[in-house]
Amino acid sequence: MRALTATALTLAALLCSPGSAATARRQEAAAPKPDPHKIEKLAENVYCIFGEGGNIGLIVTEHNAILIDDQFAPLVPGLLKIVKTVTDKPIKYLVNTHHHGDHVGGNLALEHQVQTIVAHTNVRHHLEVEQAKLEPAKRGGLPEITFGDHDPKVRSVLAIYLDGVEVHLAHFGPGHTDGDVLVGLPGTHVMHMGDIFFNGLTPYIDLSSGGSVAGMIANLDAVLAFLPEDSKVIPGHGPVGGKKDVARARDFLKAVQKHVEANPAKTGKELDASFDHKAWSEVHDLAPFLSWDKFFDIAAGRGDKK
Numbered sequence: 001m002r003a004l005t006a007t008a009l010t011l012a013a014l015l016c017s018p019g020s021a022a023t024a025r026r027q028e029a030a031a032p033k034p035d036p037h038k039i040e041k042l043a044e045n046v047y048c049i050f051g052e053g054g055n056i057g058l059i060v061t062e063h064n065a066i067l068i069d070d071q072f073a074p075l076v077p078g079l080l081k082i083v084k085t086v087t088d089k090p091i092k093y094l095v096n097t098h099h100h101g102d103h104v105g106g107n108l109a110l111e112h113q114v115q116t117i118v119a120h121t122n123v124r125h126h127l128e129v130e131q132a133k134l135e136p137a138k139r140g141g142l143p144e145i146t147f148g149d150h151d152p153k154v155r156s157v158l159a160i161y162l163d164g165v166e167v168h169l170a171h172f173g174p175g176h177t178d179g180d181v182l183v184g185l186p187g188t189h190v191m192h193m194g195d196i197f198f199n200g201l202t203p204y205i206d207l208s209s210g211g212s213v214a215g216m217i218a219n220l221d222a223v224l225a226f227l228p229e230d231s232k233v234i235p236g237h238g239p240v241g242g243k244k245d246v247a248r249a250r251d252f253l254k255a256v257q258k259h260v261e262a263n264p265a266k267t268g269k270e271l272d273a274s275f276d277h278k279a280w281s282e283v284h285d286l287a288p289f290l291s292w293d294k295f296f297d298i299a300a301g302r303g304d305k306k
């Protein structure tokens with residue numbers, strides 16, 4: 001997802017008690033914003049860090065650490081602070097699960113604090129295109145090691161062997177974007193699925209970057225085919241889940257796909273109104289960033305909120 005900051009800010013604004021903008025500004029100036037980061041241990045030396053963007057993975061090995069995604073630049077100091085609560089090992093690899101700003105927004109701030117940024121070929125390509133529009137001082141933080149083909153349909157895997165820990169980076173075809181990377185730890189049954197997996201939330205799908213409902217389903221099916229029953233799965237957004245939650249996300253998207261295909265003439269609003277929401281009561285929308293009707297429009301391939 002691209003813009004959870006905006007969502008968070010809007011939600012914060014909505015949740016604020018009524019009052020003048022000046023009063024709100026004074027309160028904001030008086031009280032520094034609390035650090036949003038929280039950390040959850042998933043296995044020996046594997047953690048999930050929650051902040052305000054995409055969920056972050058942290059793997060600690062004997063002499064190094066691997067970070068998976070880095071949300072937004074202003075949150076990097078808080079992110080590094082919470083990493084330090086569990087390890088003082090240097091971050092050798094920073095893995096980008098895809099190119100969206102709520103997952104790689106900290107790349108530039110982190111590039112001299114990590115040894116190497118690793119991503120799918122198409123992630124580097126998207127970031128290069130975006131950065132070409134920026135003034136030179138704002139460019140940087142591009143992945144130094146990339147893998148995979150420009151054709152997103154080509155599956156690819158990169159294995160990292162670090163201090164005896166095996167980490168697999170896999171691209172299973174276009175899904176949320178054309179450069180999604182799933183990060184698996186076969187030794188501890190933990191996987192970070194990036195935005196291929198939204199746990200309990202309507203997934204944003206980036207049509208303009210090659211994403212689709214069918215691609216998301218294909219990715220989820222591919223993971224479910226080998227995911228051990230006792231796995232812990234970090235979603236791009238939402239709480240850490242298990243295999244059942246990944247299957248539920250796949251089944252939800254299949255129901256959405258069926259509903260959309262059965263009603264080709266219906267608008268997003270009409271698709272929302274006629275969907276069996278009761279059967280999927282645990283799925284919440286990402287309003288105001290992605291309301292149900294916008295989600296259905298995207299699911300029908302008719303529009304992309306950017």
Ligand SMILES: [Zn+2]
Nearest residue numbers: 001002100195
């Ligand atoms: Zn995303």
